[in-house]
Amino acid sequence: MAQIAELIPFNTACDEFISGKYILADIKISSILRIIAEDEKLKDIVSSCLESYDFNTIFTHSIHTKGNAYELNVPTNEKELIAFVFSLLYKLDNKDINFYDFISQFYKNDSDEPGKEFYNFANAIIIPFKNAVNSLYSKRHVIVEADDYQKNYYNKLMNTTRLIAKNIDSYKLKMTEKEEFTMLLNSLYLASEHNDKKMVYSLMIALDYFSRINKRTKSAYLSLEECFT
Secondary structure: OOOOHHHHHHHHHHHHHHOOOHHHHHHHHHHHHHHHHHOHHHHHHHHHHHOOOOHHHHHHHHEEEEOOEEEEOOOOOHHHHHHHHHHHHHHHHOOOOOHHHHHHHHOOOOOOOOOHHHHHHHHHHHHHHHHHHHHHHHHHHOOOOOHHHHHHHHHHHHHHHHHHHHOHHHHOOOHHHHHHHHHHHHHHHHHHHOOOHHHHHHHHHHHHHHHHHOHHHHHHHHHHHHHHO
16 A cells, blocks of 8 residues: 555654564554544544444454464454454553553563564554555545546445435435535535645535534445545
8 A cells, every 4th residue: 555645654653663672662652642633634523433333332343362372353344343352452551551551461571582562562553553544544544646546436426316316305414414415515516526636625624523523424424435545
């Protein structure tokens, strides 16, 4: 996967953790979380994944026994993985979960090779998290310059927007909500028609926030998001 310029600080922080050592783990985890907190696009992605997410319950259900050892099943779905790992890193950073105890419990290796638990944790947690964030970020925020690709997703957005607007009554919105939703959809259609990248991006963010408040429209937003894949 080609590296996205805006994600270089995040990717660098992840890579520094992966190539680092246990003794600096807490500093590296704090660095990853700080970069996410300071980047609006990253923060928006993580926040959308965390919506209604119950980490404690998911974490408990993710623990399985394998012989005399414990095994942690990390989600494979991008959004669920991001929510799971971010929540885990947050608890590790706050010392709600002790890092050494955690990796000793779930990533202990029978070879007794020094630092193997840290290596296993990095490969099972940090690398998938980095890849999932890069993938979801590219779907939401990266608009490549290739003319054919641009025309393709602009056309997808226009068709999908038209379909959502046609069936807007099915979302059972109040009059003011319906008017706002219609305005956003019409604006997105026009922005797509004029190949206006910045406006498309801004309106997708607006529609994302709208769908979080008006949860009946979440499926509509997700169908728009799919236009970028």
